[in-house]
Amino acid sequence: MDLNLLPLEIQEAHAAFPVALAACDELDALNRLKGAYTGREGSHAARLMDLLKTAPKEQKRDLGAVINGLKQAWEEGLKSRQAELEAARKQVAGLAAHWDAELPRPLPARGALHPLTRVMDRLVDVFRPLGYHVEEGPEVETEAHNFDGLNIPEDHPARGSADTFYLNAHPGLLLRTHTSPVQVRALKRLAPEITARGGIRFLAPGRVYRKDEIDPTHSPMFHQVEGMLVGHDIGLHHLKGTLAYAMKALFGPGAEVRFRPSYFPFVEPGCEMDVRCPLCGGAGCRVCKGSGWVEILGAGLVHPNVLAFAGIDPAEWSGFAFGMGVERMAMMLSQTPDLRLFFENDQRFLAAMGGLD
Amino acid sequence: MRYHLRALRLELPALAEIPLVEVCELLPSLGFPVDGVEARETDPILDVDVTANRGDAQSHRGLARDLSARLGAALAPLSHTALAEGEALFPIRLEADACPIYATAILELGSVQATPEEAVGLLGAMGANAKQLAAVDASNELLHRYGHPTHAFDADTLKGALIVRWGREGERLVGLDGVERKLTAEDLVIADEAGPVALAGVMGGDATKVTASTRRVLLESAYFDPRVVRRMAHRHGLHTDASHRFGRGADPAMAPVARDLLAARLMAWAGARLVGAWTAGALPGVRPAVELAPGLLNRIAGEAIPLEEAELWLTRLGCQVARSGEGLQVQPPTWRHDLAIPEDLAEEVLRLRGFDRLGSALPPLEGPPQPLESGYLQRRRVAARLAQLGFFQTVTYGFVDPEEPPLGDEAAGRILANPLGQEYSLMRGTLLRSLRATALANLAQGAREVRLFEIAPTHRATPAGPEESWTVGLLWAGQAGGEDPLSPVRSLAPEEGRAFLLGVLEDLGAVAQPVPVAEDGPLGWMVELPLAALPAHSERIIPPFRPFSRFPRVERDLSLLVDLAQGYRELADAMAASLRACAGSAFQDLRCVDVFRHKSLPTGRQAWLMRMRFQALDRTLTGEDVDAWVAAALEAARAHGAERRA
Numbered sequence A: 001m002d003l004n005l006l007p008l009e010i011q012e013a014h015a016a017f018p019v020a021l022a023a024c025d026e027l028d029a030l031n032r033l034k035g036a037y038t039g040r041e042g043s044h045a046a047r048l049m050d051l052l053k054t055a056p057k058e059q060k061r062d063l064g065a066v067i068n069g070l071k072q073a074w075e076e077g078l079k080s081r082q083a084e085l086e087a088a089r090k091q092v093a094g095l096a097a098h099w100d101a102e103l104p105r106p107l108p109a110r111g112a113l114h115p116l117t118r119v120m121d122r123l124v125d126v127f128r129p130l131g132y133h134v135e136e137g138p139e140v141e142t143e144a145h146n147f148d149g150l151n152i153p154e155d156h157p158a159r160g161s162a163d164t165f166y167l168n169a170h171p172g173l174l175l176r177t178h179t180s181p182v183q184v185r186a187l188k189r190l191a192p193e194i195t196a197r198g199g200i201r202f203l204a205p206g207r208v209y210r211k212d213e214i215d216p217t218h219s220p221m222f223h224q225v226e227g228m229l230v231g232h233d234i235g236l237h238h239l240k241g242t243l244a245y246a247m248k249a250l251f252g253p254g255a256e257v258r259f260r261p262s263y264f265p266f267v268e269p270g271c272e273m274d275v276r277c278p279l280c281g282g283a284g285c286r287v288c289k290g291s292g293w294v295e296i297l298g299a300g301l302v303h304p305n306v307l308a309f310a311g312i313d314p315a316e317w318s319g320f321a322f323g324m325g326v327e328r329m330a331m332m333l334s335q336t337p338d339l340r341l342f343f344e345n346d347q348r349f350l351a352a353m354g355g356l357d
Numbered sequence B: 001m002r003y004h005l006r007a008l009r010l011e012l013p014a015l016a017e018i019p020l021v022e023v024c025e026l027l028p029s030l031g032f033p034v035d036g037v038e039a040r041e042t043d044p045i046l047d048v049d050v051t052a053n054r055g056d057a058q059s060h061r062g063l064a065r066d067l068s069a070r071l072g073a074a075l076a077p078l079s080h081t082a083l084a085e086g087e088a089l090f091p092i093r094l095e096a097d098a099c100p101i102y103a104t105a106i107l108e109l110g111s112v113q114a115t116p117e118e119a120v121g122l123l124g125a126m127g128a129n130a131k132q133l134a135a136v137d138a139s140n141e142l143l144h145r146y147g148h149p150t151h152a153f154d155a156d157t158l159k160g161a162l163i164v165r166w167g168r169e170g171e172r173l174v175g176l177d178g179v180e181r182k183l184t185a186e187d188l189v190i191a192d193e194a195g196p197v198a199l200a201g202v203m204g205g206d207a208t209k210v211t212a213s214t215r216r217v218l219l220e221s222a223y224f225d226p227r228v229v230r231r232m233a234h235r236h237g238l239h240t241d242a243s244h245r246f247g248r249g250a251d252p253a254m255a256p257v258a259r260d261l262l263a264a265r266l267m268a269w270a271g272a273r274l275v276g277a278w279t280a281g282a283l284p285g286v287r288p289a290v291e292l293a294p295g296l297l298n299r300i301a302g303e304a305i306p307l308e309e310a311e312l313w314l315t316r317l318g319c320q321v322a323r324s325g326e327g328l329q330v331q332p333p334t335w336r337h338d339l340a341i342p343e344d345l346a347e348e349v350l351r352l353r354g355f356d357r358l359g360s361a362l363p364p365l366e367g368p369p370q371p372l373e374s375g376y377l378q379r380r381r382v383a384a385r386l387a388q389l390g391f392f393q394t395v396t397y398g399f400v401d402p403e404e405p406p407l408g409d410e411a412a413g414r415i416l417a418n419p420l421g422q423e424y425s426l427m428r429g430t431l432l433r434s435l436r437a438t439a440l441a442n443l444a445q446g447a448r449e450v451r452l453f454e455i456a457p458t459h460r461a462t463p464a465g466p467e468e469s470w471t472v473g474l475l476w477a478g479q480a481g482g483e484d485p486l487s488p489v490r491s492l493a494p495e496e497g498r499a500f501l502l503g504v505l506e507d508l509g510a511v512a513q514p515v516p517v518a519e520d521g522p523l524g525w526m527v528e529l530p531l532a533a534l535p536a537h538s539e540r541i542i543p544p545f546r547p548f549s550r551f552p553r554v555e556r557d558l559s560l561l562v563d564l565a566q567g568y569r570e571l572a573d574a575m576a577a578s579l580r581a582c583a584g585s586a587f588q589d590l591r592c593v594d595v596f597r598h599k600s601l602p603t604g605r606q607a608w609l610m611r612m613r614f615q616a617l618d619r620t621l622t623g624e625d626v627d628a629w630v631a632a633a634l635e636a637a638r639a640h641g642a643e644r645r646a
């Protein structure tokens, strides 16, 4: 068979045929290949027939033999590949006929984010549309950031070694007792550009430390999410509107909240917010100590001293801040009865917490 | 703090008309959450949370005062007859500014003392036992009712003049609790000519206390600087009812009044006779008035509050209010040390008015939203990816057990001065120990396979203090599979676990070397690396387009016999290099897809099935092309001692 009688592209197509044939692992692909080589129109075979028609008489015989040989080789190849693929399909079909689809299927291994991460991530996501970005600060803090800058006087009991962890080699350093020092850091850093930015609004999630013994509701390390907004003419109604929006996003549109006056040295006025006890729905239970309400966060309007300490003029700017305990929120959202479960990291707990219900 | 509902109703008669449940709603709305109610059905006692700024509310009358302001109902008048003061019976010298006023009286007790039932009941509700010593019980009853601490000395044990002065190094005092304490120059003491007889505002002395045989008492009703009392209480670890109230700021104007009330009780309860009453020092001057501008009040409220309304609420609180220009000139009452700036006054107006009456609105955006920080986004992305790959995120304490003291210089810089215990004393420099402990705990709980990761800061000591860097740690331990019929449980070869972690790291775009979880423990590997070593978060939303081939892909398998000791990476790299050299961009992938070890193979050899993939962007590959390339790859493998398996 003298292939040299044929055009170069037909020669190449013939050389590539076995590779292309082997690459067909489904009948659809094989049919496409069949169309390309032996189809009635536009195929390599159709071109060859055209070629044969127009060939000079003396060449027709030899050329005809080559073309027939080629067509035959292609057709045989296609036929046997088709038989193979059909057999394979039959086998799969036979297997499927005896396979109970209810049998557990192999699934990729499942992992999960920690529930506390999920709650913190959700909080960031809830506040993103309101223009809050994320600020962070170190866990080892200075007294200036953790206390002084927050208007907490030097003789405040929380500053004592009974409540706050201090570093041995660095008497001025401590483990932050709240995420509020991030307020001090962020305000100081952003103060020069506050006008250009049109105020400041951020969320600060993070780990904090207090000298509490470990029990079902206490842990020496826990998580908080701090939020802060500074702008023009900010009042308590803004704080209320913002937090009511956030609580509905977290606890559902029916979430009921109430604001109470309270006190924190770095806000004035200060308040706390309660949500209707998710366990008893307000009827009163052990979790809400019979009151039907569970305290969920502390908040207030930023104390003018805190703004002034960071170099922001409290006569022009005002704002609010709030801080919430992530563990408490996670416990309420999941009805987890014991805070220690979050730090035990039992995979069964983590796997369950990675799901939806 | 505990409050006896009956005693509250005594101070605020209107409360008798209000049921307990409503009281329990009223108090939180004023800033006093109710933590619990005892004896709800009989004689209720409320457990109320009083914030640190409200020292004035730490008594029944103090709390009733806030309720009275809210309800607009009058407090019961103080049944108080002022004692006629006379000449000092002996000198009382105030040598420290921390005590501006000291009211006193001397009384001679009668022969019979009886604390009335009502007072015994109140003390009982407060968790204190009546001592049936009129001076002691009356002082306690006064404290809980009116919030002003008083003290009674046995007058016959005092020697000469009384002096309120700073302590001196070397002085000692045995307190009412029988404990002897060393005093310092920062302690404010009441002393007689022989030495200290009481820690001012904190605790009386044992030697001068009132006993059953006391005949004459000297009463003390003074005012002490809150900061001085707080420091003393803290230094001596003495948190008494008195230090609690003085420490949060008592009412100086109550000093003479409480003295009178105490004297009146002694006369009634113990048939006492007044010998003389006098006062050293004077009430401190009034603090400057605070200006409340309507603009500030309205800004904080989010609505216009009529000035008359603000005036009404502040007046009900006991403030002296005068109009001044547009706003109010407010003189807070002597018991409210916390009212110092205009914001404080605005809070009082809105608090009494009720926070539930405030409006609710979202503040308008004043500038463009800021992007999220890239480090934060990177951590979120890494955590999400690891969870997808089957790992569970753990959260463990940032402090760990130093395990092996003595510590090196570096670790010493991360030690806490006052840890909860040795096992929580070192700020950790690695996540691996926490991961290992969590893994072992899970295996001990029967977990078959443990896949964990943690993302947290780790610390490294520097001269300026511990420096933190965000770190990610990964751990795999146990056996694989077994959760469904198609993946039977199987123990992994040690290197398989390591390879698994390497694959995960590669997926994250990182290179690091896993280490065994434990030398002699269960099978497992773990690894950690700084987040900074992972690809940074990219602002790019989708990657740039790279052309892909629409021509058929060719796959070829090559079964190689190689030595058991053959290193995979070395062989694969050599083959890939030769494929790249001859096939160029048509060479796409080379990997081992099967390892075969069997006695039918030559001794010391194994078979690796190497799979190669080829695809050209611009044409259909021919068999000849691919044959030549595979031959070249085989040639490269032969150079490493491999041969084609027949």
Ligand SMILES: [Zn+2]
Pocket: A277, A278, A279, A280, A281, A282, A283, A284, A285, A286, A287, A288, A289, A290, A292, A293
């Ligand atoms: Zn409840």
